[in-house]
Amino acid sequence: MSHQQHTLPGQRPGVRRYVVASLVGNALEWYDFFLYATASAVVFGRLFFPSDIDPLVGTMAAFAGFAVGFAARPLGGIIFGHIGDRLGRKRALVMTLTIMGISTALMGLLPTYAQVGLWAPTLLILLRIAQGIAAGGEWGGGVLLISENSSDARRGMLSAFSQGGISLGFVLSSLVFFLVQLMPDSQFMAWGWRIPFLLSVVLLAVGAYIRFRLPESKEFTAVSETKQHKLPVLAAIKTHPREILVAMGLRVAENGGSYIFLSFSIAYGVHVGVDKGLLLMAVAVSMLVSFGTYIFFGHLSDRIGRRPVYALGAIGMGAMAFPFFAMIDSNTPAVVILAFLVANGLCHGAMIGTQPAFFHELFSAEVRYSAMAIAHELAAVFAGGFAPLIATALLLQFGSSFPVSLYVIGLVLVTLIALVFSRRGIKAENRDSAERTVQNVP
Structure with missing residues (x-):
């Protein structure tokens, strides 16, 4: 049987x-x-900040560190976008994985505030900043390996x-935390929470082995050296400014909304009396379903x-803004799990499942890594990075999820506006190629 027969329809060998x-x-x-x-929603607020403050304030402080990690992601996008466009996607991805794995393992060894x-x-x-730099270079390269x-x-x-790899990563992290938090609380808070972080050493070895053995991207190798730019980041901004802005706008609801429905929702659920084990399980189940x-x-x-699929997801997220928190307030396991399934699996899933190909078709190959990284990571700072912090502040100020729901709707409106302009943002040759793609699908 030929090699071609082993591949799926529409695949290159x-x-x-x-x-x-x-x-x-x-x-x-x-x-x-x-x-x-x-850990920000469950552990860090209690262990890494003063014990004599309101637990919700401690959670806010932990989420502030979460936001700092996002603020570092554009720097990672610039660094590894440059490496990816100049030296190859593979080399950049091995480096991001190494930095991420070491930083995470070190978190598991940190002393607490009491110590x-x-x-x-x-x-x-500081370690979160290192994580942010690595994450900033990861997404674009991981997408381009396939696209x-x-x-x-x-x-x-x-x-x-x-x-799908992102959803599995979330499932794995949530599942490991769910299992270790079944320990007696005293043991979990003393040392059990460190286990998921220390496991990163093993995962780093597996991931690095896989990436070292990977061939370089076909489209990257097809770009001649004469077409490469000395500073791909600057070239991307110069040649694709509209597309970068459009991509950033597309990220606002997808990224900001997801971190409210995934991270802040755990803190909110604990605040209103929902068992944290149920919340972590609901997140894990919804993200596992999200893979499909x-x-x-x-x-x-x-x-x-x-565009139609992306719009469907954004509108759905806006429609879930109020019901989502009402379903958590019910404290009924089936209803809580359903809330996460709809918000994450369907609404968020429609946007993030479409996003890689959507972004790929916005940019040309010689600057694609840099352009995608800039757009993806700059948007992540003000959308996803600050979303849990802003949502927690709104809950602390008003004692209600109502303003948080309005905030979600605001994020959705920004993305819908970007969708309106996305047609004009796509380069003509890429738009025509995308239209031919749809017409040629049987």
């Missing part, structure tokens, strides 16, 4: 290898990154597997176009 590598590598890297988000005072939150935030090696007809579906919905919506975008 060997693309399955890139799909697996991107999926596994992203899962391991984002496991590390999401650990901080979960070293202000050094505890200071060291925690630059897949055919036009199946780019949406195949590229969505990279996002990402692929489905990526496939749907191949059939009917990127």
Whole structure:
């Protein structure tokens, strides 16, 4: 049987290898990154900040460190976008995984506030910055491993597997935290919470092995040295300014809304008396289901176009802004799990499953890594990075989820405006290619 017969319809020979590598590598890297988000809601506020403050204030302080990590992501996007566009996607991705894995493992060794005072939150935030730099270079490279090696007809579906790795990373981090928090609280707070972070050493070894053995992206190797830019970041800003702004706008609801529904929702649930084990399980279940919905919506975008699917997700997220918190308030396990399934699996899933192919088609190959990283990570700062902090501040000020729901709707409106302009933002040649893709799908 020929090699071609082993591939899926619409694939180039060997693309399955890139799909697996991107999926596994992203899962391991984002496991590390999401650990901080979960620990911020459950542990860090109590252990790394003064014990004589309101627990909600401690959680806010931990989420402030969460935001700092996001603020570092554009720097990582610039650094590794440059490396990815100049030296190759593979080299950049091995470096991001190494930095992320080491930083996460070191978090598991940190002393607490009771032991070293202000050094505890200071060291925690420094390591979070390192995580942010690594994450800033990860997403674009993980996406391009697949999108630059897949055919036009199946780019949406195949590229969505990279996002599936993110969902699996979240599931893995939530599941490990769920298991260790079953320990007696005294043991969990004393040392049990460190286990998920220390496991990062093992995951780093697995991920690095996979990426070292990976061939370079086909589209990158096809770009001649004469077309490469000495400073790809500046070239991307000069040649694709509108597209970068459009991509940033598309990120606002997807990224900001997801961190409210994933990270802040845990703190909110604990605040209103919902068992934290139920909340962590609900997140894990919704993200596990999301793996399938990402692929489905990526496939749907191949059939009917990127914009309609993305709009469906954004509108759905706005519609869930108020019901989501009401369902958590019910403190009924089935209802709480359903809230996460709808908000994360369907609404968020429609946007994030479509996003890799959507962004790929906005930019040309010689600056694609840098352009995608700039747009993705700059938006992450003010959308996802500050969302849990702003939501917690609103809850602290008003004692209600009502203003948080309004905030979610505001994020959605920004993304819908970006969608209106996205048609004009896509380069003509890429837009025509995308339209031919839909027309050629049987």
